[in-house]
Amino acid sequence: MSRAAIVVNPVKTDAAALRAALEAAEQRHGWEETLWLETTEDDPGTGQAREALARGVDIVIAAGGDGTVRTVAEELRGSDTPLALLPAGTGNLLARNLDLTLDDVEHALATAFDGTDRLIDVGIAELRDGARTEKRVFLVMAGLGIDAQMIAATDDELKAKAGWLAYVKAIGTVLRDKNELRLRYQLDGGRTHSTHAHSVLVGNCGSLPANILLLPDAAVDDGELDIVVLRPEGVVGWLRIVVKVFWENGVLRRTSAGRRLMGAGREVRAMNYVKGRELVVKLDRPQQVELDGDLFGRVTALRTRVDPGALKVRVPRGM
Numbered sequence: 001m002s003r004a005a006i007v008v009n010p011v012k013t014d015a016a017a018l019r020a021a022l023e024a025a026e027q028r029h030g031w032e033e034t035l036w037l038e039t040t041e042d043d044p045g046t047g048q049a050r051e052a053l054a055r056g057v058d059i060v061i062a063a064g065g066d067g068t069v070r071t072v073a074e075e076l077r078g079s080d081t082p083l084a085l086l087p088a089g090t091g092n093l094l095a096r097n098l099d100l101t102l103d104d105v106e107h108a109l110a111t112a113f114d115g116t117d118r119l120i121d122v123g124i125a126e127l128r129d130g131a132r133t134e135k136r137v138f139l140v141m142a143g144l145g146i147d148a149q150m151i152a153a154t155d156d157e158l159k160a161k162a163g164w165l166a167y168v169k170a171i172g173t174v175l176r177d178k179n180e181l182r183l184r185y186q187l188d189g190g191r192t193h194s195t196h197a198h199s200v201l202v203g204n205c206g207s208l209p210a211n212i213l214l215l216p217d218a219a220v221d222d223g224e225l226d227i228v229v230l231r232p233e234g235v236v237g238w239l240r241i242v243v244k245v246f247w248e249n250g251v252l253r254r255t256s257a258g259r260r261l262m263g264a265g266r267e268v269r270a271m272n273y274v275k276g277r278e279l280v281v282k283l284d285r286p287q288q289v290e291l292d293g294d295l296f297g298r299v300t301a302l303r304t305r306v307d308p309g310a311l312k313v314r315v316p317r318g319m
Ligand SMILES: Nc1ncnc2c1ncn2[C@@H]1O[C@H](COP(=O)(O)OP(=O)(O)OP(=O)(O)O)[C@@H](O)[C@H]1O
Pocket: 009, 010, 011, 012, 039, 040, 041, 042, 043, 044, 063, 064, 065, 066, 067, 068, 069, 088, 089, 090, 091, 092, 093, 293
């Protein structure tokens, strides 16, 4: 008989309801009793995922937000054990990018027990602060600058109540900040470039909360990272970026005012897209770094690379 493990963030889930749904799903699919492992503030998923692997389970279900998913995936990377998602956060960015069910526990469990496996790329980030280097994975995106500040400025209470709207408020807060990064970067071992920017995003997948597509070409299994350097000049520059992002999502295209605002084929120079397998960024002063929506402290250098097809994710059959 097959056996699953579930790594549950008890703060984000209704444990009693989840246990009942889990029991029903196990019986329906003829699986053994699932190994139930709860995260704690001090161990948000690492020890639990390691235990699941050591016990030789057939699948690990992550029941929590993006942080829980990221932590569990870090341990499963490169193993044969698939990850199933039971989204319970506000962002749920990986689940959104894979078009998975967001709020249907039964469907998510049916997928875990009877879905099919898909290989996705994993982003690896080496965070350097002086002589100290820490290696972490990301599934959706790594960010420096405004992006990370945006998360630092996000009001947790508002995030709980209004979800992604909190990010919009945070953008407003950060916009007033004149901070700019001076950086040197190197793509795929090529020439070193110097530039200034407000934000650098390295994406493995393309969608942000509210399904705003910031990185239109990013695909989760293309073996490449998609990098965007935001270099807006003042408020007008930021407005152009917002307009471009909304335009590409069809929000503005549907209105005549939107079409006038955008103009036919106008370039948005404030945004630069590049693709590559490895990006090294060196900063003139320490900056906050963000991985899949969680802050990981300040860094003076960041090396990101892609580990192609390194994670098995369980998705519904026929996807
Ligand atoms: N038992 C626990 N008690 C208190 N805090 C916990 C516990 N388990 C995990 N945490 C905390 O929860 C955080 C992870 O939350 P998670 O990613 O599951 O949800 P989230 O942050 O709301 O997700 P999202 O980014 O999608 O909004 C970690 O910072 C961890 O310290």
